[in-house]
Amino acid sequence: MSETITEPELHHEPEAGSSRRMTLNMGPQHPSTHGVLRVVLELDGEFIEKATPEIGYLHTGIEKQCEALNWQQVITLTDRVDYLANLSNNLCYSLAVEKLLGLEIPPKAQWLRVLLAELTRINSHLVWLGTHALDMGAMTMFFLTFREREDLLRIFEMFSGQRLMTSYIRPGGLALDPPRGWEKPVKAFLADFPSKIDEYESLLNANPIWLRRTKGIGILPVEEMLEVGITGPLIRAAGIPMDARKMTPYSSYEKFDFKVPTATENDVFARYAVRMAEMRESLKIVQQALDGLPEGPTRADAHRVVLPEREKMKTQMEALIYHFKIVTEGIAVPEGEIYQVVESPRGELGYYVVSDGSAKPLRVHMRTPSFANLQGLPNLVEKRQISDSIAIMGSLDFVLGDCDR
Amino acid sequence: MANSISEILGSAAAIAKGMSVTLKEMMSPTVTEDYPDAPAKFQERYRGVHVLQRDEAGLEKCVACFLCAAACPSNCIYIEADENTEKKRISGGERYASVYNIDYSRCIFCGFCVEACPTDAITHGHQFEIASYNTSTLIYRKEQMLVNIAPNVKAPALPVETTGGH
Numbered sequence: 427m428s429e430t431i432t433e434p435e436l437h438h439e440p441e442a443g444s445s446r447r448m449t450l451n452m453g454p455q456h457p458s459t460h461g462v463l464r465v466v467l468e469l470d471g472e473f474i475e476k477a478t479p480e481i482g483y484l485h486t487g488i489e490k491q492c493e494a495l496n497w498q499q500v501i502t503l504t505d506r507v508d509y510l511a512n513l514s515n516n517l518c519y520s521l522a523v524e525k526l527l528g529l530e531i532p533p534k535a536q537w538l539r540v541l542l543a544e545l546t547r548i549n550s551h552l553v554w555l556g557t558h559a560l561d562m563g564a565m566t567m568f569f570l571t572f573r574e575r576e577d578l579l580r581i582f583e584m585f586s587g588q589r590l591m592t593s594y595i596r597p598g599g600l601a602l603d604p605p606r607g608w609e610k611p612v613k614a615f616l617a618d619f620p621s622k623i624d625e626y627e628s629l630l631n632a633n634p635i636w637l638r639r640t641k642g643i644g645i646l647p648v649e650e651m652l653e654v655g656i657t658g659p660l661i662r663a664a665g666i667p668m669d670a671r672k673m674t675p676y677s678s679y680e681k682f683d684f685k686v687p688t689a690t691e692n693d694v695f696a697r698y699a700v701r702m703a704e705m706r707e708s709l710k711i712v713q714q715a716l717d718g719l720p721e722g723p724t725r726a727d728a729h730r731v732v733l734p735e736r737e738k739m740k741t742q743m744e745a746l747i748y749h750f751k752i753v754t755e756g757i758a759v760p761e762g763e764i765y766q767v768v769e770s771p772r773g774e775l776g777y778y779v780v781s782d783g784s785a786k787p788l789r790v791h792m793r794t795p796s797f798a799n800l801q802g803l804p805n806l807v808e809k810r811q812i813s814d815s816i817a818i819m820g821s822l823d824f825v826l827g828d829c830d831r
Numbered sequence: 832m833a834n835s836i837s838e839i840l841g842s843a844a845a846i847a848k849g850m851s852v853t854l855k856e857m858m859s860p861t862v863t864e865d866y867p868d869a870p871a872k873f874q875e876r877y878r879g880v881h882v883l884q885r886d887e888a889g890l891e892k893c894v895a896c897f898l899c900a901a902a903c904p905s906n907c908i909y910i911e912a913d914e915n916t917e918k919k920r921i922s923g924g925e926r927y928a929s930v931y932n933i934d935y936s937r938c939i940f941c942g943f944c945v946e947a948c949p950t951d952a953i954t955h956g957h958q959f960e961i962a963s964y965n966t967s968t969l970i971y972r973k974e975q976m977l978v979n980i981a982p983n984v985k986a987p988a989l990p991v992e993t994t995g996g997h
Contacts, residue, residue: 499904
């Protein structure tokens with residue numbers, strides 16, 4: 427038997443006048459996608475013809491899981507939605523439930539919530555800056571930002587007992603009173619951090635590689651951004667001063683004096699500049715919250731829905747009975763639905779909560795900024811080079827847990 | 832010519848700037864921790880592996896009220912209650928936990944059980960090194976979490992009964 431085996435033709439010469447297209451998978455394990463995002467790129471040489479983000483690799487079913495837990499326990503799930511802005515998620519859910527319950531939160535708890543939410547914003551922006559710069563080859567930034575982030579995580583651990591999964595802000599106030607000596611690390615951070623921001627800027631603002639890779643890259647018309655629902659620093663870098671803290675103030679934000687930084691260039695560099703300015707504004711808010719911290723309790727006075735103080739619970743029979751009732755039966759939230767918005771570090775974070783009057787939520791939907799912001803990606807990277815797509819993805823600052831939940 | 836000279840000077844300045852950061856960092860104190868060579872540092876409130884407490888008399892504080900199990904969002908606490916008798920007194924209350932298991936492959940260290948406990952029987956310790964290749968070893972029994980009897984306290988009448996868990 428003699429058969430002639432022909433070598434399979436592995437290499438085709440492109441026909442004259444036609445371009446060779448290639449489909450390339452970026453992710454789900456690509457380091458620059460920050461999580462498990464897969465982007466299917468259709469390439470013409472180095473240029474991206476079409477990009478299709480494939481999400482869902484980090485789908486955890488958190489929204490569905492919320493329906494299986496009672497109102498207080500859901501807080502532990504909100505921690506895990508956006509794992510870089512746990513306290514923003516705690517806050518948003520708590521505000522939604524409090525609105526349904528019609529609870530009045532004592533000023534001290536509100537001020538501490540603002541303080542922690544702003545520290546969370548700085549924390550999230552530090553992670554973004556470190557990883558974004560790392561993607562662009564500026565490795566030092568990563569070490570510098572994570573050094574400062576450690577101070578913040580220590581503060582969160584001091585308050586709540588965990589660095590990331592805080593579960594500290596609860597419907598009705600705060601889980602615990604602030605710990606002894608909590609002001610000291612916060613003050614130290616406030617004193618130290620402005621010079622650190624200057625240090626970051628001195629390393630990046632005049633860095634030719636950084637400038638060439640960020641300036642004029644990733645511009646999307648404002649109308650298109652609004653169409654897909656992009657919010658947060660991205661829309662502010664396009665010149666629209668949209669900020670839930672100003673537009674629909676919550677947790678006494680109207681009593682704090684701060685500016686909403688904007689830029690007009692709408693490119694990757696503008697987003698960087700806006701976030702840097704936001705960190706400075708956050709510091710101002712933290713300072714005000716620290717200076718003007720009111721005295722008083724940190725939990726609302728509502729014995730049917732808020733756990734009694736431990737002292738009371740141990741000495742008063744009635745408080746002990748309510749303690750048992752709240753833990754075993756849960757709290758009954760009046761029938762109704764609510765949509766509550768907070769400004770998370772990534773943009774507009776909304777919780778849509780429906781109650782049927784029972785001890786468990788009927789539905790908890792999260793309008794997460796990462797999901798909406800990611801919708802801008804296909805148009806942003808079209809006709810750009812692959813290396814630009816890294817810069818653009820970094821500037822979007824999405825968290826895949828937040829996106830897929 | 833002038834252009835390339837200015838470019839060279841600019842690059843040299845950029846390198847000098849970068850090196851100045853490096854030198855400054857060399858002089859500043861180390862911020863990293865020495866773990867695992869040195870013990871990890873925690874804040875007071877750190878939520879680690881649970882510790883079951885005893886009262887001043889050395890009796891267990893847990894009275895098997897099941898509040899911790901009810902508060903737990905991940906259903907990782909398993910309790911079996913038993914009555915204290917005159918002869919065998921384990922806890923200060925009427926009942927005690929004959930079995931108290933926490934499944935650390937499910938526990939999320941949220942601290943709800945500690946908040947719920949009306950007798951301060953369950954608290955968070957600072958132990959965190961519980962990783963294991965075998966998940967069955969992650970089910971901790973009461974005896975593994977119970978604090979030792981303080982040396983100045985006379986031991987309770989009978990040793991703690993071990994029922995082996997579920």
